[in-house]
Amino acid sequence: MELQEEITAYVDNQLHDQLITLRMRELIDLDAVIRDEFLIQKKVKILLSTRFACGCSSKRLQKKILSNISRM
Amino acid sequence: MRAIKKILSEKELQKRYAEFENEAVPHMDAVYNFALRMTGDEDDADDLVQETFMKAFRFFDKFERGTNCKAWLFRILKNSFINDYRKQKKEPDKVDYDDIQNFYENIKSNEVDSRHYEMDAFSNLLDDDISKAITELPEDFRTVIILNDIEGFTYEEIADFVDIPVGTVRSRLHRARKMLYVQLYDYAKDKGFIKTGKSKT
Numbered sequence: 001m002e003l004q005e006e007i008t009a010y011v012d013n014q015l016h017d018q019l020i021t022l023r024m025r026e027l028i029d030l031d032a033v034i035r036d037e038f039l040i041q042k043k044v045k046i047l048l049s050t051r052f053a054c055g056c057s058s059k060r061l062q063k064k065i066l067s068n069i070s071r072m
Numbered sequence: 073m074r075a076i077k078k079i080l081s082e083k084e085l086q087k088r089y090a091e092f093e094n095e096a097v098p099h100m101d102a103v104y105n106f107a108l109r110m111t112g113d114e115d116d117a118d119d120l121v122q123e124t125f126m127k128a129f130r131f132f133d134k135f136e137r138g139t140n141c142k143a144w145l146f147r148i149l150k151n152s153f154i155n156d157y158r159k160q161k162k163e164p165d166k167v168d169y170d171d172i173q174n175f176y177e178n179i180k181s182n183e184v185d186s187r188h189y190e191m192d193a194f195s196n197l198l199d200d201d202i203s204k205a206i207t208e209l210p211e212d213f214r215t216v217i218i219l220n221d222i223e224g225f226t227y228e229e230i231a232d233f234v235d236i237p238v239g240t241v242r243s244r245l246h247r248a249r250k251m252l253y254v255q256l257y258d259y260a261k262d263k264g265f266i267k268t269g270k271s272k273t
Contacts, residue, residue, distance in 0.1 A: 043253065044253050048206075062100060065126070068126060069129045
């Protein structure tokens with residue numbers, strides 16, 4: 001489990017040890033199971049970051065909040 | 073609680089408005105997005121965002137200038153979500169971590185057709201399908217995946233926000249993505265976007 005979770009950290013660029021990062025790259029190239037885990041993690045991350053990067057509050061809500069704040 | 077206008081002078085109030093508009097208001101979309109993903113309801117998200125910004129303005133003197141205002145707003149939202157929204161709406165998801173672990177362990181790589189890892193099998197899914205899959209995740213897992221993959225917080229920021237160790241953030245994120253992948257794979261298969269291959273058992 002520890003290794004699989006390190007794949008997640010690798011995908012998120014959150015592995016702070018360069019040696020572990022290099023080792024992870026090698027494993028992804030050499031090990032099909034590790035590569036599959038990597039692709040799942042990466043695919044979901046990209047999907048969410050591209051499809052939901054920008055949420056928008058309505059202009060009506062923004063106006064209402066600013067108006068309420070100005071009355072506080 | 074006394075009105076701010078009675079506490080601050082006109083000059084101080086104007087200064088606070090100006091700083092708040094520069095520091096906090098630009099994050100309103102991100103706060104709304106997080107609220108929407110957490111509640112799954114536009115009206116509830118509106119209410120939560122309004123509550124968050126009212127509190128943020130009231131306590132804006134507590135915000136440490138130069139620190140991450142977006143993270144500060146998210147913390148206020150989280151507290152409102154826990155203290156107000158949950159009490160009014162529903163109990164939080166009861167997460168049985170053994171169940172999650174068992175679920176996770178049962179998701180083996182060979183249960184989905186590996187040809188689809190590299191294909192864009194999910195591109196035809198609607199945003200609503202993806203939203204639904206996110207909403208169906210247990211709250212603890214939903215929170216970390218939204219904060220990391222949608223809002224771009226680091227593991228350390230999420231750990232601080234949720235008050236869990238960094239290792240737990242990583243672990244929840246790993247499992248959340250895996251659960252989401254299987255859910256989306258099933259949606260895609262049900263809709264005929266994936267013609268062949270096995271699904272989870």
